[in-house]
Amino acid sequence: MGLRLATSEAIMTSSDGPKGRNGAQGGRGGVRGARCVALIGPFASGKTTLLEAILARTGGISRAGSIAAKSTVGDNAPEAREHAMSVGVNVADISFLDDKFTVIDCPGSVEFAYEGTLALPACDMAVVVCEADPKRVAALQVILKQLEDAQIPHLIFLNKIDVSQTPLRDIIPGLQPASAKPLVLRQIPIWENGIATGFVDLASERAYVYREHAESKIIELPSAIASREKEARFQMLEKLADYDDDLMEQLLADIPPPNDRVFDDLTKELKDGMICPVLLGSAQEGYGIMRLLKALRHECPFVEDTAKRHKLENVKSAAYVFKSVHTKSGGKLSFTRVLAGEIPDNATVTGGDGQEVRVAGIFTIRGEETTKCGGARAGDTVALGRLDAIRSGETIGVGKSTVTQIPVPKPPQSVLAIGLGLKDRKDEVKLSSAVAKLIDEDPSLTLEHNADMHQILLHGQGEMHLRVALERLMRKYGIEVLREKRRVGYKETIRSATEVRGRHKKQSGGHGQFGDVKLDIKPLPRSSGITFAETITGGAIPRNFIPSVEIGVRDYLTEGPLGFPVVDVAVTLTDGSYHTVDSSDMAFRQAGRLAMSEGMPKCNPVLLEPVMAVSIAVPSEANARINGIISQRRGQILGFDARPGWPGWDVIEAHIPEAEMDNLIIDLRSATAGVGSFTFGFDHLAEVSGRLKDQVLAANRAAAE
Numbered sequence: 128m129g130l131r132l133a134t135s136e137a138i139m140t141s142s143d144g145p146k147g148r149n150g151a152q153g154g155r156g157g158v159r160g161a162r163c164v165a166l167i168g169p170f171a172s173g174k175t176t177l178l179e180a181i182l183a184r185t186g187g188i189s190r191a192g193s194i195a196a197k198s199t200v201g202d203n204a205p206e207a208r209e210h211a212m213s214v215g216v217n218v219a220d221i222s223f224l225d226d227k228f229t230v231i232d233c234p235g236s237v238e239f240a241y242e243g244t245l246a247l248p249a250c251d252m253a254v255v256v257c258e259a260d261p262k263r264v265a266a267l268q269v270i271l272k273q274l275e276d277a278q279i280p281h282l283i284f285l286n287k288i289d290v291s292q293t294p295l296r297d298i299i300p301g302l303q304p305a306s307a308k309p310l311v312l313r314q315i316p317i318w319e320n321g322i323a324t325g326f327v328d329l330a331s332e333r334a335y336v337y338r339e340h341a342e343s344k345i346i347e348l349p350s351a352i353a354s355r356e357k358e359a360r361f362q363m364l365e366k367l368a369d370y371d372d373d374l375m376e377q378l379l380a381d382i383p384p385p386n387d388r389v390f391d392d393l394t395k396e397l398k399d400g401m402i403c404p405v406l407l408g409s410a411q412e413g414y415g416i417m418r419l420l421k422a423l424r425h426e427c428p429f430v431e432d433t434a435k436r437h438k439l440e441n442v443k444s445a446a447y448v449f450k451s452v453h454t455k456s457g458g459k460l461s462f463t464r465v466l467a468g469e470i471p472d473n474a475t476v477t478g479g480d481g482q483e484v485r486v487a488g489i490f491t492i493r494g495e496e497t498t499k500c501g502g503a504r505a506g507d508t509v510a511l512g513r514l515d516a517i518r519s520g521e522t523i524g525v526g527k528s529t530v531t532q533i534p535v536p537k538p539p540q541s542v543l544a545i546g547l548g549l550k551d552r553k554d555e556v557k558l559s560s561a562v563a564k565l566i567d568e569d570p571s572l573t574l575e576h577n578a579d580m581h582q583i584l585l586h587g588q589g590e591m592h593l594r595v596a597l598e599r600l601m602r603k604y605g606i607e608v609l610r611e612k613r614r615v616g617y618k619e620t621i622r623s624a625t626e627v628r629g630r631h632k633k634q635s636g637g638h639g640q641f642g643d644v645k646l647d648i649k650p651l652p653r654s655s656g657i658t659f660a661e662t663i664t665g666g667a668i669p670r671n672f673i674p675s676v677e678i679g680v681r682d683y684l685t686e687g688p689l690g691f692p693v694v695d696v697a698v699t700l701t702d703g704s705y706h707t708v709d710s711s712d713m714a715f716r717q718a719g720r721l722a723m724s725e726g727m728p729k730c731n732p733v734l735l736e737p738v739m740a741v742s743i744a745v746p747s748e749a750n751a752r753i754n755g756i757i758s759q760r761r762g763q764i765l766g767f768d769a770r771p772g773w774p775g776w777d778v779i780e781a782h783i784p785e786a787e788m789d790n791l792i793i794d795l796r797s798a799t800a801g802v803g804s805f806t807f808g809f810d811h812l813a814e815v816s817g818r819l820k821d822q823v824l825a826a827n828r829a830a831a832e
Contacts, residue, residue, distance in 0.1 A: 159429045160506020160764040161220070161227035163249055163464055167274070168256035168764055169266035170235035170801060173286040175201045177256055177410035178232045183340065184416045185221045191340070191413070201232045205602060206595045214595050215569075216242045216450055218462065218508065220491075220728040223420050229464075229508040237269075237801060238589035241538055241571035244273070245520050246449045247466035248437065248533045249508070250640075252427045254419070255403075259291035261301030265746045265775075265802045271403070272773065275307050278436060280397050280428060282404040284419055286324050288316055289337075290408040299405065304775060308403040309366045313393075314418070315359045316407055317352060326407055327352065328418065329360045330389050334424070340413035354581035367392045370401050394426045430506040434466045437522075437533045444468030444525040446474075446476075446503075447533055451519045453564045455603065460490070460497075460510040460529040461517055468525060471513070476523040478516060479532045487513035519570060526786040540806050541586030542792040545593055546611030548583075554606045558583075559603035565596055572596055579692065580614040589792055614827075615786045616737050617823060618812055619689045620625040621696060621730035624649040629722025631714050641709040642718035644668070644676055645702035649724050651695040653812060657684055668703040668715070675712040676700055679719025688728045690827045694735070694812065698723070734820050737785040740810035742768055743795065747777045752798040754779070760787035782810060 157632030166174040178201050179191040197208045201217030213234040221228050231250060233243030235814065247253065253274055257267050274281045285298070293301075295316060303310050317325040323334035327348065334352075335343035348356065364384065368375035371392055377384050396402045406422060408415020431440065439445045458506075463470075470476070474486050490497040490510040495549035503509045517523060524530035549555055562585070566572045571592070575584040587593040600606045626647050633640040651658065659677045668676070680698050687693040703718075741762075745753050750767065757764055762783035770776035783791070788807070795803040815823060 136519065145677040159431065160428060160504060161508070162251045162423075162427050162506065163229045163231065163433075163508060164423060164427060165231045165233055165243070165247055165250040165253040165254055165279075166271055167233040167243055167247075167253050168235055169258075169263055169270065170237070171210070172235055172256045172258055172263075173410045174232050174235060174256045175199055175217070177284065177286065177416075178217065178219060178230060179252075180340075180410045180413050180416045181221060181230060181420065182219060184413065185223050185690065187219065187221055195371065199796050206598050209598075210591065210595070212236060212591075214239050216246050216349050220508070223424060226424050227506075228423065231508075231760050236591065237747075237796070237804075238587070238592035239569075241588070242450065244536055245570075247273070247277055248280060249447050249449045249466075250279060251433045251668065252397075252423070253279050255281055255283045256286050257283060258287050259285050259293055259295070259298045261293065261298060263800070264302060264305045266318075266343075266800060267302060268773075268775075269639045269802050271308075275400075278390075278400055280400055282406060282426075283310065284410075284415070284733050285405055285407050286410055288407045288747075289412055289414060291323070294422045295407075302462070306403050308401065309369070309400045311363055311366050311393075311404045312359060313363070313422075314407045314415075315352070315355060317349060323409075323414075325615045326415065326418075327359075329356070329363050330393060331386055332356070332360065335418075337409075337412070337414040342417045343414070349396075362677070364389070366402060367396060370396050370399075381595045390425065391825075397426050398428050398432065402435065412657070418550060430464075430466060434505075436464065438531060439522075439533075440531055442467050442524065444470065445530045446470060446518055446523050448514070448519055448521050448523060451517075451567050452510075453568060453603075459485075459515050459521075459567075460512060461514040462508070463503075463511050463523075464508050465503045465505050467505055469502055469504045470509075470525055472499075474525050475527065476511075476514070476517070476525055477527055477529050478518075478523050479521045481526060481529055482516045482775055484514050484516050486511050510691060518567065538573075539572075539588065539804075541573055541588065542805065543593060544575075544584045544586045544613045545590055546582045546613055547585055548611050549611035550607045550609055557604065557606055558600075558608070561600055561606055564604075565599060569596070577614075579616060582611070582614055584613060587797075590790075612738060613789065617691045617815075617827075618694045618735040618737075619691045619732050620694050620735055621648070621727065621732050622654075622811075623731045625726050625729045626701075627722050627726030627729070629718045629720075629725060631717040631721055633714075634709075639706075639709040640711060640714040640717070641706040642672070642676075642711075642714035642716075643704040644700055644715065644718045644722055646680070646719070646726060647699040647701050648730055649697045649699075650730070651697050653695055655695050655697075657681065657694065658697045659700075663700060663702070668700070668705055669710075672705065672710065672712060672715040673700065675715040676703075676719040679716035679721075680723055682716070683720045683723035683727070684768055688724075688732050689734055689824060690831065691734070693727070731734045734823060735812040736815045736823075738810050738813045739785055739807045741781050741783050741791075741805055741807040742802065743779040743781065743786075743805040744773070744776060745779065745795070745799050747775055749803065750777055750779065753795070753803070756791070756798060757781045757783065760784070760791065762787065784813070785805075785809075786829045 182188045183191040207214045217232040219230045237529050269390050314326045327334045334346050334348040336346050434440050437653045445467040446463045446465045448463045452460045472489050521536040522530050522532045573586040626644045630643045666805040684693040762781045765780040767777050767779040770778045
């Protein structure tokens with residue numbers, strides 16, 4: 128289904144720093160409901176592997192699976208397994224020291240990122256998984272900016288620390304430009320022969336040695352790292368003291384703050400979005416997992432905090448739908464986080480547009496099996512059955528009154544499109560229904576029926592995004608489509624004027640056909656459209672036939688002498704004649720079309736191509752590469768400016784022909800390590816001449832044969 132909930136009932140016990148914090152927090156967790164945490168980060172940073180490590184450590188699975196072996200709990204969809212990447216959000220329930228959590232693993236690829244965007248409002252907190260590599264600052268910045276704008280508390284799990292070649296002293300300053308919040312280092316690694324073998328927790332001042340796929344073991348603080356630990360701890364406390372005057376006074380007086388006070392500050396300042404803590408580990412080896420779980424247990428906000436963030440703290444009931452799945456047999460399932468109140472089975476819920484729907488079953492999910500449950504309360508993440516009228520991103524409430532909607536970003540504009548042709552024409556009716564379900568599951572896909580191009584277009588966020596959509600069409604609905612290149616909306620116009628006469632005369636027994644018109648054809652300024660006028664005097668043509676002449680003229684202009692729709696032409700009917708018996712609407716329609724077919728080739732027709740206004744957002748260091756890409760695509764650079772709210776980024780404005788837009792996103796992402804993006808819209812039509820014109824006309828003739 129693309130999503131999978133794995134449930135762990137493991138209850139673990141372990142010491143965790145100052146006494147008393149476990150019981151208080153755990154007790155509150157049992158009363159206040161499950162918490163929800165997002166795993167989010169750049170592509171290939173190790174999120175799915177981290178989810179496996181968490182499940183293995185909490186007893187949800189007997190051993191961690193691997194992406195290479197296609198055995199992970201997450202990424203269980205065939206498309207994810209085939210491409211070895213997340214193509215949708217994955218969900219898992221865990222239990223740790225009596226506290227329950229739902230973990231949502233969000234796709235790292237920008238092409239599937241909108242599913243993660245829709246899931247984030249359901250979460251109390253996010254764990255940003257990234258590599259200890261300053262070269263990936265731009266990718267990290269995209270993630271952190273999204274969380275900062277949504278005011279979601281978050282920490283960083285610095286993954287693959289065991290293979291990092293960059294000193295931690297250099298990593299944190301290198302990553303800081305990606306975050307608007309201070310990065311607060313919570314741990315420092317213990318190195319032996321260039322390999323991270325353990326860590327020191329700066330809050331508890333304890334040293335640990337890593338044990339593969341097992342809880343780290345407490346050791347004596349190595350004397351070789353003692354001075355570094357004091358330095359790093361003081362730096363951590365300094366950053367916390369920026370938001371705590373009492374702590375600042377203690378530091379100035381050289382009074383060591385108690386560990387409980389440090390933990391409380393870390394919890395409060397994380398929850399309030401003042402800092403971004405940084406933890407270390409290796410998901411592949413299972414390093415740092417227990418420390419991460421303990422941080423989540425103590426510092427993750429509760430569902431009531433999230434409800435307050437969304438201004439839903441005073442409502443009787445509210446739930447947020449973050450994912451829709453159409454199953455083969457069970458109908459539609461809506462994955463939902465309950466933020467306030469309860470949802471009983473068979474309850475009537477109301478969506479954002481006031482639509483009322485009855486819940487047809489509430490389910491918990493383990494693997495690919497659904498288990499019906501009696502209801503859901505605040506904190507729970509469940510699947511609600513048969514909410515066909517409810518879309519992903521909607522906030523619902525129990526009863527017949529609407530609930531304030533949580534603001535959700537609209538799907539990003541598509542950056543790539545392909546034409547859909549059917550291998551079997553019998554699938555034409557099934558196609559629209561199947562694609563509608565795909566779009567319901569993934570709103571960043573769109574379908575367009577382009578009447579001008581006589582083409583059905585599927586729009587998406589990149590090559591892989593569209594490929595996976597076609598694979599799902601085949602797997603889930605048995606519809607095989609032929610992939611076509613998107614056709615360009617070429618037009619044509621004229622440079623010169625002419626006068627022409629068109630006469631349609633036919634006699635074949637009985638009433639004949641007669642229509643005679645004289646037309647004046649002139650070019651118009653660009654973007655003027657098509658105009659038709661008449662200056663008939665003296666009854667040369669009866670008034671009731673004039674509309675038929677216009678119909679004939681416009682019929683012809685749908686495909687001019689070059690084979691493309693005609694624009695920016697003025698046609699005036701100036702004279703003509705008729706026959707009292709043989710003239711008819713059809714005869715004058717044919718006469719108008721005949722006059723245009725004779726006159727237009729004499730008007731010096733020219734080919735026009737659509738030109739797009741494109742805004743490209745990239746890290747400033749990539750400007751030179753992007754300028755080259757624009758030039759290679761016959762583009763014109765109009766200028767650039769700093770991207771508002773994005774330090775170190777620019778927005779380049781350019782005009783690029785529509786014919787050169789295909790695969791622009793591929794080149795752009797290749798030049799920016801996957802973080803570049805663009806928006807576009809039609810700007811104007813420009814004349815095409817020379818060899819390029821000949822190529823376009825030849826291709827159009829070949830397609831028509």
